[in-house]
Amino acid sequence: MSPRRSGRRPGNPDTREVILAAARTTFAERGFDAASIRVIAAAAGVDPALVHHYFGTKEQLFRATIDISVDPAELLPAVLSGDRDTVGERLVRMFLTVWDSPAGAAAVALLRSAVANEWTARLLREFLVTQVLRRVLDQLAIDPAELPLRGSLVASQMIGLAMMRYVVRLEPVASAAPEALVAAVGPTVQRYLTGELADPPGGRRA
Amino acid sequence: MSPRRSGRRPGNPDTREVILAAARTTFAERGFDAASIRVIAAAAGVDPALVHHYFGTKEQLFRATIDISVDPAELLPAVLSGDRDTVGERLVRMFLTVWDSPAGAAAVALLRSAVANEWTARLLREFLVTQVLRRVLDQLAIDPAELPLRGSLVASQMIGLAMMRYVVRLEPVASAAPEALVAAVGPTVQRYLTGELADPPGGRRA
DNA sequence: GTCTATATTCCGATAGAC
């Protein structure tokens, strides 16, 4: 008669999803500080108190928002298995695929927030280091002494690309076809990962 | 900008300078939104009302803060005159010199603010396009059709470097010696400016 | 020139009615 789930979760799942979606887009557009519970509630068409009812504090709501984020452990193996000389292109391609997808809104939210907010910056730093860079570099048999530098160089190009495409929206990078960016930026990442750091791969000075 | 005006400027120039310096560091540390007039006033050791007295609204104070920023028209000729094959390294070197200097605080303030704030993002966009990228590319005789893409690719790497070094503070880029970054990132910028965008300069595929 | 006092607005969060 009443096909209830065991241990029913609080609240109407529909409303909860609506709030979460509104939070995701609002955080992505304005960052953690500028996005207010009230605006999120208005975007979801519910009362601000209801947001607290479902998610607790604003910080808890933010963590729930970025939690759906993609798991690098799932995606990276496909990037790392394959020709070592084109891993840069595959990494950029995966990066753009994720960020251009709906799930990318969570990443944009995190990036936007990391700038004005120390604890979100730490979140981003730890995500980059422990979830992405370490996995990538471990698989590529890099000289351990060079590993941190190579990792943060890759991060600088990737985050810069994300900044231009999703935050500052500088054209034509903001609207370029993913493959055009893969072709342009892939070799850069490739050099940061496996190339000579002091000289260009062509051996211009040699 | 123009220190000479016809009428006497209002206020004690000393106090004005102190407020401006406090505003610069506070904006650089926290971005436009998170930096409050009150903490700026506290850092300067004056009353919040005095800040308004000298600079008007918070937005006007911010503009005054970043106005002392370096003039690219002065610095870029030295970068552009010289061996065309090493202009990337010289550009990165100048970039780091400026951002590492006290004047760089204004740039950090603008970058931090551009993320959570639409009108500061426009400020940054316009500065990049009209003051830096256009000048650089005009001097290098680039195919006009490729100019916007090359420009925004350079911007993506530079802004990404600035994000890692000054905002997110990811090591070792955050503390690396400038010349190490010049050697590592210079070739990237060089390729974005004058190289083949689809293939690495070594002609890996050719 | 400098500061006190305050008007106004918005924030996150909670208590409790329905």
Next chain:
DNA sequence: GTCTATCGGAATATAGAC
């Protein structure tokens, strides 16, 4: 489950006393 009402605080900005 949802919303009304509200508390306590911090923000920008202004008016005006000294």
